Amino acid sequence: MNNNQTRALGPLGAIMAAALLAGCASYSGIEPQSTLRGAQDVGLTAPASGAPAAPVPALAPQWWTQFGDPQLDRLVAQALEGSPNLRIAQARLARAQAVQELARSATLPQVQGSLEAQRQRFSATSIYPPPLGGSTRELGTLRLGGSWELDFFGKNRQALEASLGASRAAQADVEAARVVLASNVARTYFQMARLQDQAQVAQRTLAQRQESLKLVGDRVSAGLDTTLEQRQSEGAIPEARQQIEALQEQLQLARNALAALVGQTDLKVEPHSLATARPLEVPTTIPADLLGRRADIAAARWRVEAATHDIASAKAQFYPNVNLTAFIGMSSIGLNRLLESGSQEWGAGPALHLPIFDAGRLRANLRGKTADLDLAVESYNAALLEAVRDVADQLASAQSIARQQVDQREAQSAAESAYDIALQRYKAGLGTYLNVLTAETAVLNQRRLAVDLAARALDTQVLLARALGGGFQADPGTLRLATTNTR
Incomplete structure (x- = not known):
């Protein structure tokens, strides 16, 4: 070997010798224990026996506008503009991006x-x-x-990839916070609408009971009823007033909650009746691409990706x-x-x-990074299972409420028909007005039930929109991760 070859191989030989000496610090025996679950593990695949399942249309990013209520649109926009919780998520994103830039600088x-x-x-x-x-x-x-x-062994490159994954996770967290905030505003708004509609029914109930008391009083004066019936009718009036007051209390609490979400202490809003809201289109099945629709799952998957690169970076420190x-x-x-x-x-x-003896520092660091990966994997698995359960629950509730509304409408129709008959008999002198009021009680009960079911239907649609991702649009990198079941 000539002198030129000796000089050329000198640095390379030194590096190779150092790599051999680095074997004194070994990471053998330290491996992750958790396994990442995929879509097929929770049943998010097309049926094997036939054609692929019909795709479920993705929600629009501003899905709440489909309810057709400009006042709700304004409230959601105002909440997204100034919510402290959303700004917290954005601050975390800015911090993650700064860490990413710091990791990038180490490679240059x-x-x-x-x-x-x-x-x-x-x-x-x-x-x-x-x-x-x-x-x-x-x-x-x-x-x-x-x-x-x-960076022969990729320590800085893997650290950069880990910081990139953490940054993408923080970005997905911002999108998840947007979805949760918008859904909470919509749910609270519809809760106020329910209470207002219920208050109208309660006002009519109070008026009906006052009319009933007057009628019973006339019958007592005529000797047709006793004071027992009169006392019973008198007791029904404060009960109706108490129900109205309870509804007003709940309405004010809901208004306070909405003001906190929107970030406006003196919020003045009167929701429209539930009957004016246009229902969202509800799917009948869980979409097979659910993993790519939800920002919280995307964030959890990016954290798995970041933890994987953290382990690779920790292993490179042994070299x-x-x-x-x-x-x-x-x-x-x-x-x-x-x-x-x-x-x-x-x-x-x-x-x-090169590390030769470090009192176990590198192995302890690698064990910590490995535990972080197991934690990220199990957090992702839990988020995936919770997402599937969430969608399944909301679909079951939406379908059940739709069937309940059919039955309730039939019952309300029968009650209104009985009320009309009682009113006609009273006008013809064949029945008493007390019979009319009794028949109206059944109608009012059905109206209360109709309001509750309408509110539940809208609330379930909002929850389903959130469970389906709330219009989150994943980028190609996130979609790739959503369909990958390897580390």
């Missing part, structure tokens, strides 16, 4: 400049001979230096760390000579660091 060359000037007395009994020894001089240094870590360093500048004793040509200095060369 670094350049520093320095200028030093000091006055120093040199020891007369040290290494400096007279006249320097025993004198006091001014020292000056002007230097430009640089370094570049040669040598190679840096190239260089500097050029001026140095002199005496500031007046700093810029003279003879004050020039420069240097360049590699620096190699």
Whole structure:
């Protein structure tokens, strides 16, 4: 082997020798224990026996506008503009992006400049001979230096990928916070509408009971009823008033909750009747691509990705760390000579660091990163199972409520028919007005039930919209992760 070959193989041979010595610090036996679940593990696949399942249309990003209520649209927009919870998520995203930029900087060359000037007395009994020894001089240094870590084993590259995954997870968290906030505003708004509709029914109930009391009073005066019936009718009136007051209390609490969501303390809003809201289109099956529709699942999957790269970066720390360093500048004793040509200095060369004995620090760090991965995987699995359960629950409730509304409408129709008959008999002199009021009681009960079912239907549609992702639109990278079941 000639001298040129020897010089060329010198740095490479040093690196190889360092890699062998690094075997003293080993990461063997440290492996993740959790397994990532995929769509097929929770039944999110098309039927194997026939054609693929019909796709479920994706929700629009502003799905709440489909209810056809401009007042609701304005409230949601106002909440998304100034919610503290949403701003917290955005601040976390900004922090994650800053960490990503910090990790990126570690993969690039670094350049520093320095200028030093000091006055120093040199020891007369040290290494400096007279006249320097025993004198006091001014020292000056002007230097430009640089370094570049040669990432042979991918430590910095994997750290950058991990920070990118954390940043993407934080971005998905922002989208998830938007969905939750919009759904909470819509649910609270419809809750207020329910209470207002119920208050109207309660007002009519109070009026009906007052009419009934007057009728019973007339019958007592005529000797047709006793004071027992009169006392019973009198007791029904404060009960009706109490129901109205309870509804007003709940309405004010709902208004306060909506004001907190919107970020406006003096919120003045009167929701429209539930009957004016246009229902959302409700799917009949769980979409097979649910994993790519939900921001919370996307965030959990990106955290798994980040934890995977964190482990790779932790393993790379077991190998040598190679840096190239260089500097050029001026140095002199005496500031007046700093810029003279003879004050020039420069240097360049590699620096190699390798772990041989670290008292278990690297293995402990790797065990921690491995535990973080297991935590991220199980968190993702839990989020996936919860998402499937959430959609299944809302679909079951939506379908059941639709059937209940059919039965309730039939019952209300029968009650209204009985009321009409009682009213006609009273007008024809064949029945008493008390029979009319009794028949109206059944109608009012059905109207209360109709309001409750209408409110439940809208609330379930909002919850279903949230369970289906709330209009979250995943990017290609997220969709790739959603369909990947490997680490």
